[in-house]
Amino acid sequence: MLSETSETTRRRDQDTVTKTDERQALDSKLAAIYEPVANDLLQAEEVFNQEIGSDVAFVEELTSRVRRYQGKRLRPALLLLTGKAVGNVNRDHHVLAAVVEMIHIATLVHDDVLDDAALRRHVTTVNAEWGNEASVLLGDFLFTHSFHLAASLESTLACRLIGQATNRVCEGELHQIARRGCFELSESEYIDIIAGKTAELISCCCRLGAHFAGASDEVTDSMTEFGREIGIAFQIADDVIDLTSSEATAGKSLGSDLLKQKTTLPLIRFRQTAEPDVLERFRNLFEHPESADRTQIARDLNQSDALSYAHGKAAEFAARAARRLDALPRSSARDVLESLTRFVADRVA
Amino acid sequence: MLSETSETTRRRDQDTVTKTDERQALDSKLAAIYEPVANDLLQAEEVFNQEIGSDVAFVEELTSRVRRYQGKRLRPALLLLTGKAVGNVNRDHHVLAAVVEMIHIATLVHDDVLDDAALRRHVTTVNAEWGNEASVLLGDFLFTHSFHLAASLESTLACRLIGQATNRVCEGELHQIARRGCFELSESEYIDIIAGKTAELISCCCRLGAHFAGASDEVTDSMTEFGREIGIAFQIADDVIDLTSSEATAGKSLGSDLLKQKTTLPLIRFRQTAEPDVLERFRNLFEHPESADRTQIARDLNQSDALSYAHGKAAEFAARAARRLDALPRSSARDVLESLTRFVADRVA
Structure with missing residues (x-):
C-alpha cells in the first residue's frame, strides 16, 4: 500500500497528466477551428x-x-x-495579430512574476529560471516591441486603439487588486473589472480586424461589441475553471483566485445564496484561505448553484456575442466566430 | 557618550540630511538652468x-x-x-516631453520593484506601500499610457522612434543583467550597455525635439548624437556617484552597484590598474559583497585613479556632446544645452 505522501504525489502527477491531456486536446481542437486562418496565423508568427x-x-x-x-x-x-469575415486579410492584419499576441504574452510574463509561477504551458517560467528582475524587464521588452511594431503601420489609428485598450487592461488589473479581499464585491463591479482586464484587448482585436478589412463604422462597432462580450464570457469561464479544476473540486486548493482573495462570479453567487451557517464557513475561509478547512466548503460550493449560475452567465454573454454576427454576411470565417462563442463559454481548460 | 548603535543612527540621519540638502540644491540649480523652457515644462506636466x-x-x-x-x-x-535651440517649441513638443518623462517614471517604478527600494525622492515608493503587484502593474500602466499619448500625434514617426528607443533601453537593461557578476567586463561592453539602457532614450528626446521644430536631417542627426553622448556622460557620472556617496566612501556599502555585482566604469579601471594583492582583495569583495571587509577596499579605491579616470571619461563624452552644438545657431537655449553638458559630468548627486 502506498504511503499517504507518495499517494499524494501520485495523485498530483495524475492531475498533471490529466491537465496536459486536456490542454493538448484543447489545442488540437482549436487548431481545427482556426483552419480558415491557419496560414495567416503562421505569417503573424513570423512577424x-x-x-x-x-x-x-x-x-x-x-x-x-x-x-x-x-x-x-x-x-x-x-x-x-x-x-476574414468582413473582407480580406492583408499584411496589416498579420502585423496587428503579432502585436496583440505580444501584448498578451507580456502580461503573462508579468503575471508569472506576481504569482511566483513555476510553470506555464508545461515549460519552466522565465521568473523561475532567470529571476524576477529578468522577467519584469522581459515583459517591458515585449510591451515596447509590440508598440514599436504597431507603429510600423501607416496611420496612428492602430497605435491609438491598442494604447487605449492596454490602458484599460492595466486599469482593470489595478482595479482588481484594489478590490482584493472584498467579500461583498457586487456582480456589476466584477463585470466592470473583467471588462477591463480581459475583454478590452479582445474587443480591440475584433475592432482592428474589422477596420483593417475595410468594414463600415456600423460593422466595426458590432464587432467591437462582439469582442467585448466574447471576452467577458471567456473570463467568467476562466473563473469557473479555477474552481472546477481537479485540485479545486477535491478541496485541495479551492482555486488560486480564492487563495488570493479574488472575488469571482461563482463566489459572488455562492455568497449571495448561501444559508447563514454556510456563509459563515465561507467568510472564514475567504478571510483565512490558508488555514481554514476546505473540504466542507468545496462540498457546499458543489451543492450550490454557484458554478452553474456563473456558467449560465458566461453562456449568456456568449449568446449575445453570437447575435452580433448578424451584422456580417454568411461565410466560413463567420461560422468559426460563431462556434468560438460556444467554445469559450463551454470549455473546461 | 552615545552608544555605538545610536551613533550609527545619528550618522545615518546626518547622511540623509546631507543627501536631502544636496538634492534640493541640485533641484534649485536645475530649475534656474531650465528657465528658457520653464513654461513649456509646466505645459508638459499638465499633459x-x-x-x-x-x-x-x-x-x-x-x-x-x-x-x-x-x-x-x-x-x-x-x-x-x-x-527651442532649433526653432519653435509647439504643442507636439509638450506632448512628447510628457511621453518621455512618463516612460522614464515607468522604468523607475519597475526599478524600485527590482531593487526592493523603500524611498525615492524622499517619499515612500509604490512597492513599499502597496506591494510589488501594484508596482509592476503601475509601471505597465505608465508605459501603455505613454505610447497612447505618443499616438495622439498626427504621424507614426514619434511612436516609431520612441518604440525603437525603449526597445533598446530594455535590451540594454537585460544585457546588464546578463553580465552581472562578470568581473572581467571590458570598458567597451560597459559603454555598449549604458548606451542602450540610458543614452538611447535621452538621444531620442533630442532627436524628437529637433525634428518637431523643423530641423534639417543633418541638424537632427547632430542632436541625436548630442543626446547619445550627454546620456553616456550622465550614466558614467551616476556610476561614479554610486561609489562616492557618503555611505560608500566610509566603506559602509561601497555603493549599490558593487553590492549587486554590477561592473561599472570606475570598477573596471580599478581592476585594470590594481596591484596583485589589491586585485585579490577586490575580487574577493566582488564575489562576496555582503561578507567581505569593505573598509580596506574603500581606501584602495580612493587611493587609485579609478574615480578620476571615470570622471575624466564622463567629461570627455560631455565635451564631445558640447561640440555637436556647433550645428546650431547661437541662442540662450543652445547656451543652456552647453551648460548642461558640463552639469551632467560634474554633478555630485
Whole structure:
C-alpha cells in the first residue's frame, strides 16, 4: 500500500497528466477551428519572431522561452477571423495579430512574476529560471516591441486603439487588486473589472480586424461589441475553471483566485445564496484561505448553484456575442466566430 | 557618550540630511538652468497629469504618488531645449516631453520593484506601500499610457522612434543583467550597455525635439548624437556617484552597484590598474559583497585613479556632446544645452 505522501504525489502527477491531456486536446481542437486562418496565423508568427529578434544572446534565450508560451492564440485568431469575415486579410492584419499576441504574452510574463509561477504551458517560467528582475524587464521588452511594431503601420489609428485598450487592461488589473479581499464585491463591479482586464484587448482585436478589412463604422462597432462580450464570457469561464479544476473540486486548493482573495462570479453567487451557517464557513475561509478547512466548503460550493449560475452567465454573454454576427454576411470565417462563442463559454481548460 | 548603535543612527540621519540638502540644491540649480523652457515644462506636466487621470480611486492614489517622483526632469527639458535651440517649441513638443518623462517614471517604478527600494525622492515608493503587484502593474500602466499619448500625434514617426528607443533601453537593461557578476567586463561592453539602457532614450528626446521644430536631417542627426553622448556622460557620472556617496566612501556599502555585482566604469579601471594583492582583495569583495571587509577596499579605491579616470571619461563624452552644438545657431537655449553638458559630468548627486 502506498504511503499517504507518495499517494499524494501520485495523485498530483495524475492531475498533471490529466491537465496536459486536456490542454493538448484543447489545442488540437482549436487548431481545427482556426483552419480558415491557419496560414495567416503562421505569417503573424513570423512577424512576431522577427520583431523580437536580438543581438544580445541573453535576450534571445529569454525570448525563445516565451515563444513556447504560445497557447490558445485566441487574440490573433479573433483578429484574423474578424478580418476574414468582413473582407480580406492583408499584411496589416498579420502585423496587428503579432502585436496583440505580444501584448498578451507580456502580461503573462508579468503575471508569472506576481504569482511566483513555476510553470506555464508545461515549460519552466522565465521568473523561475532567470529571476524576477529578468522577467519584469522581459515583459517591458515585449510591451515596447509590440508598440514599436504597431507603429510600423501607416496611420496612428492602430497605435491609438491598442494604447487605449492596454490602458484599460492595466486599469482593470489595478482595479482588481484594489478590490482584493472584498467579500461583498457586487456582480456589476466584477463585470466592470473583467471588462477591463480581459475583454478590452479582445474587443480591440475584433475592432482592428474589422477596420483593417475595410468594414463600415456600423460593422466595426458590432464587432467591437462582439469582442467585448466574447471576452467577458471567456473570463467568467476562466473563473469557473479555477474552481472546477481537479485540485479545486477535491478541496485541495479551492482555486488560486480564492487563495488570493479574488472575488469571482461563482463566489459572488455562492455568497449571495448561501444559508447563514454556510456563509459563515465561507467568510472564514475567504478571510483565512490558508488555514481554514476546505473540504466542507468545496462540498457546499458543489451543492450550490454557484458554478452553474456563473456558467449560465458566461453562456449568456456568449449568446449575445453570437447575435452580433448578424451584422456580417454568411461565410466560413463567420461560422468559426460563431462556434468560438460556444467554445469559450463551454470549455473546461 | 552615545552608544555605538545610536551613533550609527545619528550618522545615518546626518547622511540623509546631507543627501536631502544636496538634492534640493541640485533641484534649485536645475530649475534656474531650465528657465528658457520653464513654461513649456509646466505645459508638459499638465499633459502628463491629464493622460494618467483615472476614474478608479486606487489608480488615482498610485499615480499621485509617482507625480512626486519628479526629479531632474532631464529628458523633457532636453527635448524642449533642443526644440527651442532649433526653432519653435509647439504643442507636439509638450506632448512628447510628457511621453518621455512618463516612460522614464515607468522604468523607475519597475526599478524600485527590482531593487526592493523603500524611498525615492524622499517619499515612500509604490512597492513599499502597496506591494510589488501594484508596482509592476503601475509601471505597465505608465508605459501603455505613454505610447497612447505618443499616438495622439498626427504621424507614426514619434511612436516609431520612441518604440525603437525603449526597445533598446530594455535590451540594454537585460544585457546588464546578463553580465552581472562578470568581473572581467571590458570598458567597451560597459559603454555598449549604458548606451542602450540610458543614452538611447535621452538621444531620442533630442532627436524628437529637433525634428518637431523643423530641423534639417543633418541638424537632427547632430542632436541625436548630442543626446547619445550627454546620456553616456550622465550614466558614467551616476556610476561614479554610486561609489562616492557618503555611505560608500566610509566603506559602509561601497555603493549599490558593487553590492549587486554590477561592473561599472570606475570598477573596471580599478581592476585594470590594481596591484596583485589589491586585485585579490577586490575580487574577493566582488564575489562576496555582503561578507567581505569593505573598509580596506574603500581606501584602495580612493587611493587609485579609478574615480578620476571615470570622471575624466564622463567629461570627455560631455565635451564631445558640447561640440555637436556647433550645428546650431547661437541662442540662450543652445547656451543652456552647453551648460548642461558640463552639469551632467560634474554633478555630485
